[in-house]
Each structure stands twice: as C-alpha cells, then as structure tokens.
Amino acid sequence: MKFDRKSATNPFHTVRHPFDASYDIRFKGQGSAAISVIILAVLFLTTIFQRQNTGYIFNYNKLSDLNVFMQFATAILPFLLFVIANWIVAMLLNGTGRMRDIWIYTAYCLVPFILGNIGAVLLSNILVMEEPFANYAQVFGAGWSLVALFIGLMVMHEYNFVRNVFSCACTVFVMFILLFAIMLVGSLASDFYGFVATVVREILLRVS
C-alpha cells in the first residue's frame, strides 16, 4: 500500500483528525500495522529516555538500577491490556471495531503522549524546580492522546457519547481483571514449577 501523507496511515494526520482518521482506519482499511509497531518501539525507548535523561532536578531514579525488561513491561503491558480489554468490551457492547483497528488506532494515539514526554525530558534539563513547564508538556501530550483516543473509539465502534463513556469505564475495569488474572496465572505457574522441580529432584535422589 502506498503511503499517503494526507491519509489516516500517517499517525500525525490521524491525531490531528481523529473523527475522519478513525473512520478511515475502520472502514477504509487505512492505517499500518508496521507503523504501529514502530510507534510502540519508540514508546519503549522513550520510557528509558525519560527514566535516564530527565534532568537531575526532576529525576529521582537511581540511574545505575536500570532494568530494561521492567521498562519494556511498564511501556507495553498497559497498551496490550487496553487493546485486549477494549476489544472484549466492544464484543459485549456491540462495538463495530475489530482488534486490528483498535490496535492501530490506539498505537497512533500514543504519538502526542510520546512527543509530550520527549519534550518534558528536554525541558527538564533547562528548567529549575520552581518552573513546572515540563509537567505542562507532559499533561498536554497525554491530554491530546486521551481525547483523540476517546473520539476515535466512539467513531470506530459506532457508539454515542454516553455509551462510549460506559465502554471506557468498562475497559479500565476489565484491564484490572486481566492484570489480576495474569498475576494469578503467574503465581500458579511458579508454584507448579516449584512442585515439578521438587518431584524431579526427589526422583533423581531416589534413583542415584
């Protein structure tokens, strides 16, 4: 597919025209999975950049304790949870959006959030404690992302406003349930692993 700068395939176009772009992504097959993956990769790199390169005045992290896997999880896991949860809720509430559309559109909506964070990091290196502009940049980026996401989901699922608010609330709720389920499975798996490991060790001791 040819990349058209003025179509919904361009994330910068999408976040500036959320009504049209979300419609195009859902019903005209625009939007690129490859670009969404690139955005997620940039999001991951941005969280590391933010952790390590925020100015000393605003940075309370211990720079030597960077855990890349943890950073990856904190960047990507909420995205995955949101996409899955919203898809589940859409199925229950007769939303018309498909998994692919939700994924691509949500990833595209992260662009202002990422830009706001990068701006905040850069600003934090020239600001002093009393100047809160770095926070403003962050809030502005995050706010834009949330508004674009809300509008896009409304169009994509063909909801009215009230139904979309309800759907978003349900999505957050389902995200927590999913998180709980993941932790449950994780703890069960580690218990199961411990059990198997003990049995194997016991058998090996008997055999030898």
Place this chain on the structure above:
Amino acid sequence: MKKHQIRGLCAGLGLLAALGLPLPAYAQSNFNSYSYDEWDGSVAAPPSYQPTMALNGLQIGAGAFNVPQDFFMDENGTLYLADTGNNRIVLMDEELNFLGTIETVLMNGEEIPLTDVEGLYVAADGTIYAAQTSEGRVLVIRDGVVEETVVKPVSNLIAEDFVFAPTKVGVDMYGRIYVLSRGCYSGLLQFDLDGSFMGFFGANKVEVTADVLFNYMWKSLLSDEQRAAMTSILPIEYSNIDCSKDGFVYTSTVGTQLPKSQIKKLNPQGNNIYFGVGNAEVNFGDEEFAYTRGNASYPSFIDVKVNSEDFIFGVDLTSGRIFERDQEGNLVSVFGGMGSQLGTFTTPVAVEVYGHKVYVLDRLKNNITVFEPTEYGALVERAIVLYDGGFYEEAGQVWEQVLSRNANYTLAYNGLGKVYAQEEEYTDALDYLSHSGDRYSYSRSFGKNRLVLVRQYGPAFVGILIVLIVAFRLIGRLKRRAKQ
C-alpha cells in the same frame, strides 16, 4: 635458617623504613560501619568511632556491677553510675578510674540506702537527682543529704490509682525537673524547682498503624459497653530523656512500629521540633531493617544524649548500634552492634558523651564501653560544625579531606557543593551537588548557572539567529525574482 629469615625480615623492614615507605596499617572493627545513599541503601563507610576499652565493675575496682540501669556524666567528667542491683551509685572519672561509691544518704536525719535507683541526673553544682523507681520518688541529694523529694503529685490531672514509678529524670537549664514514670502515657511529668507539679509535658502521639485504624472502625460501630471492653489504644511511652544545655528536652522511644521520630527534640511547649529536610519526620535508626518471617525488626531507641556540639547520639536496643545524627537529621555515623566482642553489646541501656568520647553502658554485660572518634569521624564532625557555624571555606577544606576517605558520603558532596555555590563556582557546585541528592540546592545553583550562561552566550545566539533569518529571507526573495 630461622634466624636468617628473621634477619632478612628485619632488613626488609629497615629498608622500607629507610625509604620512607608507609607500612600498610589497618584496624579491623568488630562491627560494620556504613552510611546511607540517596535511595536509603546502605553503603560501606570507614568507622567513625572505635572502641578503646570496655571495663566491668571488677576491672574498675568498684566490685562487680549488678544490672546497672543508667549513668550520667557531669560537666567535670565525673561519671555517676546507678548500680541498681547493688543499691549504690558508683563514681568514676572520664578514664573510668574508680573514685568512690555512694550507698546511703541522709534523709530527715537518718541514713537510708539508695535502693532501686534506675535513673540519674547530676546538676552542674553536684546535686544528684536519683529516681528510686520502686519507692516512687526522686531524691534530690546535695553533699550526701536529701534536700527534697519529688513524690506522686496531687493534682486533678492525675488519677487516684496512678502509680508513680520514676525511671528516668532530667533537669533543664532553669532547674525544672522532668520525670519519666513507668506506665505513664501522658508524657513526662514536669516539676518546678521546689518540687511542685507543673503538668504533663510532650506526650507521644498514637501511631496510626493498620491495627489502630481497624480498631477505630470497630469502635465507631460498637456500643459504649462493648467499647469499654476493648483494649484502649495508647501512645508509646518514652524510654529516656536528656536535657540539653540550650533548654531543649530530647526523648527516645522504644518499640515504635513506624520508624519515625524515635528521637524527639521537645521545645518548652512540649512540641517536637526535630525534623529533617522539607520538615520530614526523622527516622533516627536504620533505613533498611532485617525481616524475619515477615516481621521487621524496627529500631528501638533506649537512650539519647546530645553532646556539646549538638550532635545527637541514640542507642538502638534492637541492633545494638549507636546512631549519631546532626540537628538536620543527617546521619553522621553508626557504630556498635550486637555481639560479645569489644565494641558490641548484648543489652545497651544508656549512652553518655564527654568531650569527644562516647560511653555506652551494657546492662547484662555489666560493663562500660568507651568509644573514641577516628580521624575520619573527627573530620566529619568538624566539617559539620564549621559549616553550621558559617565557616564555609574552612568547612570545604575539611569536606575535601572527608571525601578522600569516603567517596560514598553524600553529606560531604552536599557540603562541598554548597561551598562552591557560595563562591559562585557553579560548574563545580553542580558537579558535587549532583552526588548529594539535595535537589533543592542543585536547582538553585542550576538557575544561577543558567543565568550566567544566558548572559554569556545569549546575545551571540540571538545575533546569529537574526543573521540567519535575514539571510533566508534574502535568498527567498532572490529566488522568486530569478523565477520571474
């Protein structure tokens, strides 16, 4: 062969000495020395205090001690030890040489034994205040004669069934007597010069733990009768008091569940004024605690003492460590520990300071351990004293020496950074402050440095920008003209 070797060794040592090479010298402590980094993780540090001796009653020449509960060092360096189990007070000098004992005192013309003295205070004029716990009184003894006694006060503040069991006693600069009574949760009892009761002073507050909140919820649901049957929640009583020269009363608290404000500095109104940076409550003890089966062994302070330079020493019964902090709540040094070797304790109960020496009394070992500051420890204290006194440049030189001995000490970076900021050398200031964790000071230096940079490069930057804009405009106009 052996002789040959020894001769060789001697020759080698002689050669080293002749060349002026220092022989590697080291001293091993019986305990770990550490300080804390910005993230409350412990990092190794050189020892600040080293034990020089530990003597028991027999070694001192006073006969074996029996469960001594308290001691007090007066301004002349005489140490008064309340040898509780032997019903006597033992006097020593600062080198722990035996000076004598007081076993009986004259009271109303008759000799009475000094039974069960758990707390002591000695005023500058030699007046001894001895808290006789089981007798329920505090004796004020001058030259072996009881001048007055402080007994259970008659007041509508005090219940009929209140048991007055004074364990510790302190006297402030005005001569007011502060008495700590066992089982009294309302704070210290404050008495006037003539022994009349003035009121309670500076009670601990109830700690808000999960249990307390749960209890509170239940109590709001139950009837009055049911409520009365429940255990009442009381604040933790103080474990010890120390009256400083400048009129403040320092208290220590045992068995707190929230590691906060275990040491309090009470002003004359009875309010705690000991806070750290940003008015945060000071955790006087360890930031990291050991967990055994999910239960944290929190620090539990049994005694507190302030020295003449306003450094606060607190003894932690849980870890056997003595923590030294300054008036801003910064950790200066940690020494001591649990064990049976020199410099470690089984049940430390009291700490005293004379000059730069620290004395620690162990109740079960029945001995007194004397600590003296090492070169490093003395440097740290000197730097803090100089800085607090406003001698920034001199303090900077000392901090420099501290850093060459302990590169992990954040307070030294802070001190040096502030010194450089004072001298308006902001690049160095920022470099040092970025290791100190003091973001407020860093921010101030950063702002000033930013102003310097803007003044220095601002005009040139703006000039280049204007030139570039003009150049682009011109090129654009020329291009358009060429097209036409």
